[in-house]
Amino acid sequence: MSDSGERSTTAAPRKRADARRNEQSLLDAAAEVFVTAGVQAPVRVIAARAGVGMGTIYRHFPTRADLVIAVFRHQVDACAQAGPALLADSASPSVALTRWVDLFVDFLVTKHGLAAALQSDDAQFQTLHAYFLDRLVPVCERLLEAAAAAGETRSDVDAYGLLRAIGSLCAGAAGAAGTTESAGTTGGADTTEVAGVAADSGYDARRMVHVLVAGLAVPDP
Amino acid sequence: MSDSGERSTTAAPRKRADARRNEQSLLDAAAEVFVTAGVQAPVRVIAARAGVGMGTIYRHFPTRADLVIAVFRHQVDACAQAGPALLADSASPSVALTRWVDLFVDFLVTKHGLAAALQSDDAQFQTLHAYFLDRLVPVCERLLEAAAAAGETRSDVDAYGLLRAIGSLCAGAAGAAGTTESAGTTGGADTTEVAGVAADSGYDARRMVHVLVAGLAVPDP
DNA sequence: TAACTATACGGAGCGATGTTCCGGTTAGCA
């Protein structure tokens, strides 16, 4: 992933040094702003933080979704790659599914407003939605099929619906924090054991997702 | 519902006739606009439709939530009142709960963007959120407690969490329509038998809610 | 090294939307 940008066909039309520098600045700035102000933070804020103008941010990331995807890409990929691994390592497909869902939920819940953005019907986030779906639906599908084949879950729920439902359930939780900002959480933000935060007034997205997944085990009606 | 407004203590400080006329115009206009453009429709549009100025709409309904609540109030009340009735009429508490949830879901799904607004962390909708909760949490609580007492559901999920989860699951579906506008739907918008619409790309909020509720039947982990 | 050009930069500016404010209008009453 690191290295430069495109490097596949012929001689790469290498970008100018200042362009690449600015792109990186924007990614860093966006990552920081997303943590504090959420994925919906004003574009101007991100541009200002990166020390660039409005034109620059839109040149590098035509839509907000592009920026969001760029910031979270490797985390989504990691989640996607964890699917097959879990399926291989777990005692049963349904256990693998549960674990994978936990992974996904933990990712969503720790990103302010990400889940809400995924749910948004805003045209701006169409691409983001599509990216998540492209990456995760196939993975979830395999887990779901394996579980269904083992007779461990009902078969009338597809991966798309399940992922959307999970995203929805998480949107209620993560987004609510908003401007409140959860104390420090200095640097880390990865191994922070995000355990039972429950965030606002007692809504626990993880628990509700667990209930949902448990509902999959109930035989078809 | 009809009649005037406040009529409880002392001599009501009756509003002027034009004020009441405008308030009603706004309610009618808002109801119409909500159907086609969703609850998030621009304030100007509603004001224009009602044939009043910006000042007027804000004077009668200081926040958008106030307007939304006023438009849907009696439907929410109906939903709240259906709870005890279902509990009395159904074969078992869990059946009553399921039926009541269906009622609630049908209500949410048919109101463009309502569920999304409920989920929104926007301060503007705080009041709306609170209103729904005030009205429905007690009802849901009774159903849930009855079901738990009968040993039909797990007991670690409270009414608040369940309602929020349901709202979330519905937000994904209803909001997606957005600007697309569903044909005419001239006046009615009540007995339209909204059956199995499924709306966008195959996500069925009702089904996912059913899975969630089914998950409640799984014994505590 | 100096000139040149494709590339990139920056921010002013436009349109949309929420919200406030204030001068003009009018309903209800004496």
Next chain:
DNA sequence: TGCTAACCGGAACATCGCTCCGTATAGTTA
């Protein structure tokens, strides 16, 4: 009929997404 408090309307201000274009510069070539 005349008065006043209540009410109305929309201009005006603020925020935000997004575009456009004149300016600056990185990289190249003579």
